[in-house]
């Protein structure tokens with residue numbers, strides 16, 4: 001187990017627009033003061049989305065709880081139609097053998113709850129597109145953050 005004292009500093013950001021709250025007061029608010037739509041959550045600074053990166057937030061059951069506008073475009077789905085669906089409906093490891101991607105992805109995400117991972121993924125069933133994905137814990141509520149950047 002990693003020593004929690006040595007974990008990366010936590011960054012707060014909006015689960016919808018990805019912006020960091022502009023003031024200390026805004027950072028204490030549960031709902032994003034910039035877009036008014038997302039809930040403000042925390043993740044390690046090495047994991048949290050940087051400007052322009054798309055991201056997906058899933059819960060401990062690996063069901064989708066939120067995604068950024070960029071991720072909506074990448075996955076060709078709107079947030080209301082995406083929430084509560086399993087992450088394997090949307091992403092698979094880019095180098096997975098046929099039929100083994102789900103298990104592989106679930107294993108990586110579950111492992112990422114204790115230490116962040118990176119892997120290359122593609123939208124499920126989409127063979128021409130690849131993303132580098134950073135996967136790790138975020139919250140509250142406890143879940144995993146998947147940040148997609150183009151490779």
Ligand SMILES: [Zn+2]
Pocket residue numbers: 014015016017018019032033034035036037038
């Ligand atoms: Zn926001």
